[in-house]
Amino acid sequence: MSCDFLALAVPGVQKLSPYVPGKPVDELARELGLEPAHIVKLASNENPLGPSPRALQAIRAELDELTRYPDGNGFELKAALARRCQAAPDQITLGNGSNDILDLVARAYLAPGLNAVFSQYAFAVYPIAVQAVGAEGRAVPARDWGHDLDAMLAAIDDATRVVFIANPNNPTGTWFGPDALQAFLRQVPERVLVVLDEAYIEYAEGDDLPDGLSYLAEHPNLLVSRTFSKAYGLAALRVGYSVCSAEIADVLNRVRQPFNVNSLALAAACAALEDEDYLARSRQVNDAGMAQLEAGFAALDLRWIPSRGNFIAVELDREAGPVYQALLAEGVIVRPVGGYGMPRHLRISIGLPDENARCLAALAKVLGRG
Ligand SMILES: *Cc1c(COP(=O)(O)O)cnc(C)c1O
Helix, strand or coil: CCCCCCCCCCHHHHCCCCCCCCCHHHHHHHHHHHCHHHCCEEECCCCCCCHHHHHHHHHHHHHHHHHCCCCCCCCHHHHHHHHHHHCCCCHHHECCHHHHHHHHHHHHHHCCCCEEEEECCCCCHHHHHHHHHEEEEECCCCECCEEHHCCCCCCCCCCCCEEEECCCCCCCCCCCHHHHHHHHHCCCCCCCEEEEEEHHHHHHHCCCCCCCCCCCCCCCCEEEEECCCHHHHHHCHCCEEEEEEHHHHHHHHHHCCCCCCHHHHHHHHHHHCHHHHHHHHHHHHHHHHHHHHHHHHHCCCEEEECCCEEEEEEEEEHHHHHHHHHHCCCCCCEEHHHCCCCCCCEEEECCHHHHHHHHHHHHHHCCCCC
């Protein structure tokens, strides 16, 4: 080969490292020669309850129509979300996961010479989306693992077009309250788009976290992104959405793939949105599991970062890489976060009670305290 196709890639892409997902259950099962059913995966913040039965039923009803393109405008899901979010349908953008929304924002508003501001320990997709379009990503040092909103404000300059903030944040689980958000939004220049990523907000609603939607009327530069991957339990289907001004939604719609959300995902999301019992159970399981893991960590003399998500970052007394590997050998998949600059932490998703117990027992064994 005489051509160097890496060198031919656009500069931002040449320097990218691919996103590293949680290890799939089937992959570990193959490597260890184990039954998948014996493996506990607490690595990707998935809902341990499995999908809502109502979502499954909606998918089955949709199967006969698989030869047809999906509704590219997502009429029904947008209408349902608009009712739920007290917004107009033209303020809603649907995405192939909320990841898609983040990409649409980057493609529509960023380019070489422009920059986006986010926090240290921010979701790994922000720097990837920003770099892929040749823009500069500015990671602002965190404070106590969470967003330092004042420092983020100070990092904004004339070339800043987007700020990404996540509440709660992944992988740290940290959060900020309504006053902090209000003060931040009042000071961000109007021409800077604020992407408020609320992928985990359903786990924290009604607590001391702000509901991003209630700031939209006052701040036309705000976009709130949410997902069906976490509390709604539909990660495999890839469906997320944003709520913002109709003007910004129109811009995103111009760069969107015509059929970016498939018909099974559309149908399942509509059904999941109606299943309030499922959502309530998801929260109960999460609250109980969080308490179970915290108690287990305390018993092991480990510290953790308090979290409002469906996961928790535990701090080890040593490098986390070998502990992660040893846990795999026990059939327990968690998430190493060294790539985030957290080499002594592991991020553990909240599972069912027996999954959490197995994880804690494996951790005790691996740390020599079992
Ligand atoms: C999981 C996650 C998302 C959403 O992922 P999708 O499955 O693409 O909707 C977005 N932001 C954060 C911070 C997440 O952790």
